[in-house]
Amino acid sequence: MSFPRSSVIALALSFWLLAIAAGAQLSYEGSSSIGTALLPELATAFTASSGIAFGEIRATSSNQGFVAARDGKAVLGGLSRLLTKEELDSGLTNRPIGYDALVVYVNGQNPVASLTLGQVKDIFAGTVTNWQAVGGPDLPIVTLVRQGDEGGVMGQFREVVMEGAPLATPAFAFPTHQENIEYVASNPAAITFAALAGDRGLTRVVAIDGILPSLETLSLGQYPLGRPFTLVYRDDPKNADLAKFLDFVFSREGQAIVRKYVLPVLSFD
Structure with missing residues (x-):
């Protein structure tokens, strides 16, 4: 042949x-x-x-x-x-x-523009369960985290945001941060955290203590989750x-x- x-x-x-x-x-x-x-x-x-x-x-x-x-x-x-x-x-x-920066993502329809580190901690600890408590609509908060404890994002979030406090069981936990972000884009009540590198314009990044992550705020050390x-x-x-x-x-x-x-x-x- x-x-x-x-x-x-x-x-x-x-x-x-x-x-x-x-x-x-x-x-x-x-x-x-x-x-x-x-x-x-x-x-x-x-x-x-x-x-x-x-x-x-x-x-x-x-x-x-x-x-x-x-x-x-x-x-x-x-x-x-x-x-x-x-x-x-x-x-x-x-x-x-x-x-890079660890950032908090919400749905584009969510009017909450800024959260304090304490509010983010309370949301993912399960202490705050309704958006109304942080200036948003009267909707139950839907939290998402990536499956498993591995990774720099999760490690930084536990150390800097949670300060050793346990995370509450999330509403959803997909295998990747990107899947969590995509879900947040489809649900006005959802919230997740991931790397700034994961931003594809599908959702909106929330300011932390009034500061948004940017080249300027990261280089000056102003954004708290760099x-x-x-x-x-x-x-x-x-x-x-x-x-x-x-x-x-x-x-x-x-x-x-x-x-x-x-x-x-x-x-x-």
């Missing part, structure tokens, strides 16, 4: 690309806030400009990303939270690439690709990509 020449060439090209990916010295695991869109775009642009392949990208959680980098299961780990003392003492290098996007890795002189990728991330082109999602750490204006 013979095959058309074009089919043979296409098949050979596919195997060649798979071989490059399999031999790639770059891989990522960690925060889904970084790994879902930002890191893939950085990796694609890096490969296009350098010809160096980027291997597997696994968008999981900040905790899993640190463990993967520590244990050598990924070259780069991604954390969308501050590192703990134990993590800082682990021997891994950490470099923030940008600053957080870093950090890459962790082991310095490896033998992995030249890692050094080249990091140089790209902190270049004008790389930071312009970061700016699409969060506040970049460097400005070339």
Whole structure:
């Protein structure tokens, strides 16, 4: 049996690309806030400009990303939270690439424009159960959180907003923050929290203590729920690709990509 020449060439090209990916010295695991869109775009642009392949990208959680980098299961780990003392003492290098914000999302028809940190805590603790109590309509509040306790978003929310108090059982808990946001867009009584990077214009972001997250309020430290996007890795002189990728991330082109999602750490204006 013979095959058309074009089919043979296409098949050979596919195997060649798979071989490059399999031999790639770059891989990522960690925060889904970084790994879902930002890191893939950085990796694609890096490969296009350098010809160096980027291997597997696994968008999981900040905790899993640190463990993967520590244990050598990924070259780069991604954390969308501050590192703990134990993590800082682990021997891994950490470099923030940008600053994101944890934000509270409500339906576009909800007239509540601002909440205090205390009100957000009371809502998700189940103490406040009607929007009327915080200046909204007479509607039962429908809370949503992501399933599971993993991730930088949940960790920051528990620490900064809940201050150790338990979360009440939510009305709904979808597997991803994006699914929660999409539900909020369909229900005027719903509320959730997620990364600012998840904003797709489907819902409205609520000001916290009268301050909305923006490049200005994050860079000045005014918004109370800002957080870093950090890459962790082991310095490896033998992995030249890692050094080249990091140089790209902190270049004008790389930071312009970061700016699409969060506040970049460097400005070339």
